[in-house]
Amino acid sequence: xxPSFVVTLQEDSNGNLLGQLSKASPNFKGAIIxxxxxxxxxxxxxxxxxxxxxxxxxRKIRAALFKHPAIGQxxxxxxxxxxxxxxxxxxxxxxxxAESLRWETLCDDNDKFAAIDFACRVGRVASNSAxxxxxxxxxxxxLRMVAFxxxxxxxxxxxxxxxxxxxxxxxxxxxxxxxxxYLGEQQLLDQxxxxxxxKKRPGITALPMPDSSTKIEAILTENPPHILHFFCxxxxxxxxxxxxxxxINDWDLGGATGSSRLAIDRMIRLEALTHCWLTVLNCCxxxxxxxxxxxxxYQIVVFGGCPTAVGMNEPIAASxxxxxxxxxxxxxxxxLQAELGGAARKPTKLDFTPAxxxxxxxxxxxxxxxxxxxxxxxSLPVLYVATKGLEVQRIQVDEEMQKEMQKRIDLVAKYLxxxxxxxxxxxxxRVLAMLDQNPAVPKALRPxxxxxxxxx
Numbered sequence: 270x271x272p273s274f275v276v277t278l279q280e281d282s283n284g285n286l287l288g289q290l291s292k293a294s295p296n297f298k299g300a301i302i303x304x305x306x307x308x309x310x311x312x313x314x315x316x317x318x319x320x321x322x323x324x325x326x327x328r329k330i331r332a333a334l335f336k337h338p339a340i341g342q343x344x345x346x347x348x349x350x351x352x353x354x355x356x357x358x359x360x361x362x363x364x365x366x367a368e369s370l371r372w373e374t375l376c377d378d379n380d381k382f383a384a385i386d387f388a389c390r391v392g393r394v395a396s397n398s399a400x401x402x403x404x405x406x407x408x409x410x411x412l413r414m415v416a417f418x419x420x421x422x423x424x425x426x427x428x429x430x431x432x433x434x435x436x437x438x439x440x441x442x443x444x445x446x447x448x449x450x451y452l453g454e455q456q457l458l459d460q461x462x463x464x465x466x467x468k469k470r471p472g473i474t475a476l477p478m479p480d481s482s483t484k485i486e487a488i489l490t491e492n493p494p495h496i497l498h499f500f501c502x503x504x505x506x507x508x509x510x511x512x513x514x515x516x517i518n519d520w521d522l523g524g525a526t527g528s529s530r531l532a533i534d535r536m537i538r539l540e541a542l543t544h545c546w547l548t549v550l551n552c553c554x555x556x557x558x559x560x561x562x563x564x565x566x567y568q569i570v571v572f573g574g575c576p577t578a579v580g581m582n583e584p585i586a587a588s589x590x591x592x593x594x595x596x597x598x599x600x601x602x603x604x605l606q607a608e609l610g611g612a613a614r615k616p617t618k619l620d621f622t623p624a625x626x627x628x629x630x631x632x633x634x635x636x637x638x639x640x641x642x643x644x645x646x647x648s649l650p651v652l653y654v655a656t657k658g659l660e661v662q663r664i665q666v667d668e669e670m671q672k673e674m675q676k677r678i679d680l681v682a683k684y685l686x687x688x689x690x691x692x693x694x695x696x697x698x699r700v701l702a703m704l705d706q707n708p709a710v711p712k713a714l715r716p717x718x719x720x721x722x723x724x725x
Contacts, residue, residue, distance in 0.1 A: 278367035297339040308333040317645020327376025361394035390622035395570035411445035419453030421515035439602035453478035493541035537573035576659035596631035686720030
């Protein structure tokens, strides 16, 4: 049995960081008692340019966590887990202070990193209040992916190459996937469109980068993807966080910045995010908390309702972004094929933490010795999941029918959720009866009388 733990991190009124072991398998005495972790890691952002510095930071993380006896026992279990069943260790973030710390570098006194040397599935839980958290999502083939690839001054050539390679590889294994790619570089766009015209890229659509945030929002609203990928710059100005894209005109003029900006505050209001399984921010500071606000990845999960998001703790090199995409999507598509392939089955809980393990392993192998100042780059990708995770039910209906069914489910759930608490059960049941219309919604996909999807 795989050991699995959730460490919840919050802050008291005096700014002290508190921790508890909120979920554990196996259980430990005193797990849910909140204790002061008395953590002070000094310099921020920390330097992980050598193994020694990364290990020193990771040991301090361990020492702080061991101030809670039950958490200490959980960490011991992480290090004693069977190699074939590495542990899953999640940190539930309830304060920007906790988000700014690099829990992923957890290290023991023998300089062994849990995430690297023991392949521990280290991730973060975005303490979630989004209305759709825990909603069972319907799915029928094909898997839909949308990628926006255009960071001013950084060619998407290699990023595009790896995404195309992973999509092509999994397509050959019979996973049905449709990938739409938006590009800001005319040369890359022309080349890809030519390959598509010559039928060399089945399942791929290539389009120019939209020149405004409203157009990006419209694209996502019209046909929400299962996987949403951004290769761009992440910026924060006066407390406002944006994703910045370079249009074809920006590239032609040689602009140092992109003219198309999508504010995270606007993005998280898109209902489309609640239908998206995963958002990847392969960009600068996508997971780094700025100015005591939560990171973009955190907000996409908590406020946007997307069950999973990946971001970067700090600016990364384009070569690292490319290495990330190759390792991440190779493993991610393997997970999706294994879990959703074959005949339609009962609801499936999807866990993408093995994909982030694959990324960390690849970056660690790439930079373990050369160049030495790059050692800690494996700790930069951060994966966030919603409190209740992602559960998918594959159904045998065509795509249009699935959209109509999902729309009805969402409408009914919201209506029930907004009803007064004293609404009679028979009236609530009449609203639920809308789900009996053809095509009838399977029982497993329906909310309860109060619009909740909580199946725990």
